[in-house]
Amino acid sequence: MAYRGGYDDGYEGFYQVPDIVKQWAHYFYRHIRERNIPEIQSMYEISFLRLSDRYYKAAPWPEVQHIQEVVDQDHVFCLLYKEMYFRHLYARCQPTLRDRCDSWDNYCDLFGLLLTSNVNMQLPNIWLWDMVDEFLYQFQSFCQYRGKVQSMSPEEIENLKKCEVKKVWNTIEVLNILQALVDKSGIVAELEGDGGARLCQLEGYYPQSSNVLRMLGYFSLTGLMRVHCLVGDYYTALKAIYPLNLHERAHLFTPRIPGAHITLFYYGGFSYLMQRRYLDASRCFNTALLYIYRVKGAHRTSPQFDQMLKKNEQMYQLLAICLALCPVASKSLDENVLMQLRERQTDNMAAMGRGDIDVYDTLFRDACPKFVTSTPPAYDQATTNTNQLAFRAQLNSFLLEVRSQQTLPQLKQYLLLYSSISLTRLAALMDCDEGALRQQLLCLKNKQRQLKWDVGKDMTAGTWTVATDLEFHIDVDTETGHEMVLVSDTQQVLTYAPFLAHHIIRFEEIIRDLSLPSAAGIAGATVGAARA
Numbered sequence: 001m002a003y004r005g006g007y008d009d010g011y012e013g014f015y016q017v018p019d020i021v022k023q024w025a026h027y028f029y030r031h032i033r034e035r036n037i038p039e040i041q042s043m044y045e046i047s048f049l050r051l052s053d054r055y056y057k058a059a060p061w062p063e064v065q066h067i068q069e070v071v072d073q074d075h076v077f078c079l080l081y082k083e084m085y086f087r088h089l090y091a092r093c094q095p096t097l098r099d100r101c102d103s104w105d106n107y108c109d110l111f112g113l114l115l116t117s118n119v120n121m122q123l124p125n126i127w128l129w130d131m132v133d134e135f136l137y138q139f140q141s142f143c144q145y146r147g148k149v150q151s152m153s154p155e156e157i158e159n160l161k162k163c164e165v166k167k168v169w170n171t172i173e174v175l176n177i178l179q180a181l182v183d184k185s186g187i188v189a190e191l192e193g194d195g196g197a198r199l200c201q202l203e204g205y206y207p208q209s210s211n212v213l214r215m216l217g218y219f220s221l222t223g224l225m226r227v228h229c230l231v232g233d234y235y236t237a238l239k240a241i242y243p244l245n246l247h248e249r250a251h252l253f254t255p256r257i258p259g260a261h262i263t264l265f266y267y268g269g270f271s272y273l274m275q276r277r278y279l280d281a282s283r284c285f286n287t288a289l290l291y292i293y294r295v296k297g298a299h300r301t302s303p304q305f306d307q308m309l310k311k312n313e314q315m316y317q318l319l320a321i322c323l324a325l326c327p328v329a330s331k332s333l334d335e336n337v338l339m340q341l342r343e344r345q346t347d348n349m350a351a352m353g354r355g356d357i358d359v360y361d362t363l364f365r366d367a368c369p370k371f372v373t374s375t376p377p378a379y380d381q382a383t384t385n386t387n388q389l390a391f392r393a394q395l396n397s398f399l400l401e402v403r404s405q406q407t408l409p410q411l412k413q414y415l416l417l418y419s420s421i422s423l424t425r426l427a428a429l430m431d432c433d434e435g436a437l438r439q440q441l442l443c444l445k446n447k448q449r450q451l452k453w454d455v456g457k458d459m460t461a462g463t464w465t466v467a468t469d470l471e472f473h474i475d476v477d478t479e480t481g482h483e484m485v486l487v488s489d490t491q492q493v494l495t496y497a498p499f500l501a502h503h504i505i506r507f508e509e510i511i512r513d514l515s516l517p518s519a520a521g522i523a524g525a526t527v528g529a530a531r532a
Contacts, residue, residue: 021061026071029071035122037122040124044126045124049303056088060093063085064082079113080110083134104168107138115213123211125205128212129219133259135174136223139227160376179220185216185218186214191243218253222263230372231372238460259308265291269283270318277462279450279467285322286319290334290337318367323341360402368394415485420487441485449464449465472487473485
């Protein structure tokens with residue numbers, strides 16, 4: 001058993017490290033030196049979790065000085081071990097400010113070493129994704145922690161100020177590290193060259209070279225998007241992943257790493273949603289939800305399964321918002337996704353269709369990321385939780401857009417009932433004057449137009465398109481002189497002729513094949529005789 005005594009703020013304690021833990025560290029180190037990917041991955045994903053559950057379920061792993069003798073005091077391995085040590089501490093314990101600072105220092109040392117040295121080792125791609133993912137989770141956690149200044153003691157505030165001076169978990173520093181990994185890896189040039197075909201073909205493991213920096217750079221593209229999204233810069237978030245085309249997925253590597261794939265499309269879809277590009281947002285959510293629908297059965301025992309289900313529910317909520325604001329987006333959804341959406345969000349979608357702001361508010365609260373402020377709070381003056389300020393800013397921006405079209409669903413319902421209606425009568429139905437009605441009609445026209453991504457363009461570009469099945473315009477009736485709203489339904493009537501023709505041809509082919517049993521029998525007998 002692992003004994004831990006006097007684990008105070010100074011972290012001075014006595015450990016008796018179990019022999020099996022020392023053996024695990026020794027063999028883990030040896031497999032990393034031998035570049036034995038299957039064994040490394042097994043010890044990383046399975047053995048480490050089993051030992052954690054057995055010995056360190058609610059306590060940290062031994063600090064690095066307790067195991068460095070069995071790993072030849074290898075500097076690189078010690079940095080890797082500390083990365084896992086702090087990740088476990090964040091997951092199973094309550095990290096202190098010192099823990100947060102020490103973890104930041106370790107990430108700086110680890111990434112700095114990889115950026116400045118020629119480290120010739122192979123690590124499992126899942127571990128490299130987890131490094132980037134945990135790095136950003138701890139950044140997000142620190143921002144949430146420092147936002148709760150009103151509940152801190154004066155000593156804690158002073159220590160936090162010292163961290164700010166050293167730029168611990170500073171937003172700009174985090175972005176700089178991610179960008180440095182992208183630049184040093186050369187991944188952008190590789191993706192621009194063949195679109196990621198060779199990367200997928202070799203599954204990220206290039207012969208006679210290390211995969212570490214290359215894959216860290218690849219996953220850092222998603223990391224950059226995530227950070228920009230968390231601070232509310234959605235345009236830059238999409239710009240950051242231009243080498244990873246979300247809509248051309250033939251050579252996308254992320255489906256091999258479920259967490260990376262879901263993160264990419266969740267933040268991509270949310271960034272589109274906040275830019276009022278509901279067609280592209282629903283397309284992203286559809287891709288991720290269909291992916292989860294297909295793979296979740298194989299990951300039921302994974303430690304990330306609960307997180308996968310949480311993101312699944314959040315994306316259904318965001319997809320419901322997209323369809324409430326742009327119903328025509330449902331045409332691009334997969335049948336399974338659409339069926340699940342109706343089962344989960346039918347009542348909410350009906351309420352949003354009636355313009356219920358409270359439902360929009362609730363769904364956004366539940367499904368949005370945990371936003372952070374890019375700058376530290378004013379520690380001497382802060383009296384409220386600044387994390388709520390970041391969230392409120394994004395919520396208010398979203399609800400402002402929703403309120404601007406709160407009456408549009410009702411207006412659209414009236415327009416669907418008529419092929420032409422006078423402006424006066426429509427104003428009476430809407431219980432408003434003609435001037436207000438004109439504004440609503442113009443607003444409806446404007447909201448129906450949105451950017452939609454085109455092949456060959458980056459994620460921020462697109463072509464303006466009319467996302468509606470309803471077209472209308474105002475004209476003057478020459479006989480009465482009244483202004484009329486003329487409506488043309490652009491919804492295409494489904495025709496089954498091509499479907500039936502295809503199956504008729506196929507049926508005729510089957511009948512023709514079945515009507516030639518003698519010829520098939522003769523051919524079979526001939527082949528049998530020849531073989532005999």
